[in-house]
Amino acid sequence: RKEVEQDPGPFNVPEGATVAFNCTYSNSASQSFFWYRQDCRKEPKLLMSVYSSGNEDGRFTAQLNRASQYISLLIRDSKLSDSATYLCVVTNVQRDSNYQLIWGAGTKLIIKP
Amino acid sequence: GAVVSQHPSRVICKSGTSVKIECRSLDFQATTMFWYRQFPKQSLMLMATSNEGSKATYEQGVEKDKFLINHASLTLSTLTVTSAHPEDSSFYICSAVTGTSPSDTQYFGPGTRLTVL
Numbered sequence: 001r002k003e004v005e006q007d008p009g010p011f012n013v014p015e016g017a018t019v020a021f022n023c024t025y026s027n028s029a030s031q032s033f034f035w036y037r038q039d040c041r042k043e044p045k046l047l048m049s050v051y052s053s054g055n056e057d058g059r060f061t062a063q064l065n066r067a068s069q070y071i072s073l074l075i076r077d078s079k080l081s082d083s084a085t086y087l088c089v090v091t092n093v094q095r096d097s098n099y100q101l102i103w104g105a106g107t108k109l110i111i112k113p
Numbered sequence: 114g115a116v117v118s119q120h121p122s123r124v125i126c127k128s129g130t131s132v133k134i135e136c137r138s139l140d141f142q143a144t145t146m147f148w149y150r151q152f153p154k155q156s157l158m159l160m161a162t163s164n165e166g167s168k169a170t171y172e173q174g175v176e177k178d179k180f181l182i183n184h185a186s187l188t189l190s191t192l193t194v195t196s197a198h199p200e201d202s203s204f205y206i207c208s209a210v211t212g213t214s215p216s217d218t219q220y221f222g223p224g225t226r227l228t229v230l
Contacts, residue, residue, distance in 0.1 A: 032216040043206050043221040044157065087156065091216070101147070101219070105156040 003027060003102045004090050010108035013078055021073040021107050023088030030102075032091035033064055035073045037084040038106065044087055048073070075109075083111045115141045117209050119222035126197055127230055133193045134225045136207030142187035143209035147219065148180075151204040163190045197229045 033050035088104035169182035
């Protein structure tokens with residue numbers, strides 16, 4: 001089992017629809033969680049950190065369920081510009097106190113007009 | 114937000130040559146920098162974690178003698194791909210963080226596309 005798993009995608013969604021991404025992680029001691037987006041042939045950019053209480057930023061809502069060890073990202077009223085690959089990132093603290101970033105494989109989103 | 118630059122953005126080289134990629138944090142001091150590699154249609158793969166003034170920590174399967182990392186200052190880390198071969202062709206991306214907390218944001222460089230002929 002991969003440490004961080006995401007929906008394989010791609011998601012083909014009409015403009016204006018709501019899209020949900022899920023990400024599961026295997027280490028129950030994982031500490032921090034992020035969603036990044038990556039456009040084709042570009043570097044990843046931070047979309048949102050994910051907090052235990054859930055957080056919202058405009059059309060984007062991120063939630064964390066520690067009991068079930070999954071993170072979700074919801075995009076409402078999707079725009080053409082939302083087309084990208086969405087990456088889930090989990091941070092684990094190692095024994096030497098250094099932390100380890102584990103990246104999901106990403107889910108590609110294609111918004112169609 | 115913080116800015117990280119990478120140089121060069123694109124490089125094409127012959128098999129057997131060495132290529133150096135620079136990663137700079139332009140407006141902040143980076144305690145830790147990360148080097149990633151991404152093959153087409155695949156996710157980022159962490160290669161190594163680099164802390165200023167100490168040896169880099171390499172991920173399993175990454176050859177430290179082939180991918181030399183130097184983090185000489187809080188604003189500069191370099192990755193040298195030694196004796197590059199076509200299978201080393203990839204998108205190399207660095208990122209930098211300002212602190213030591215797992216919740217610190219990573220700031221990514223724009224990446225370097227390496228093509229080895």
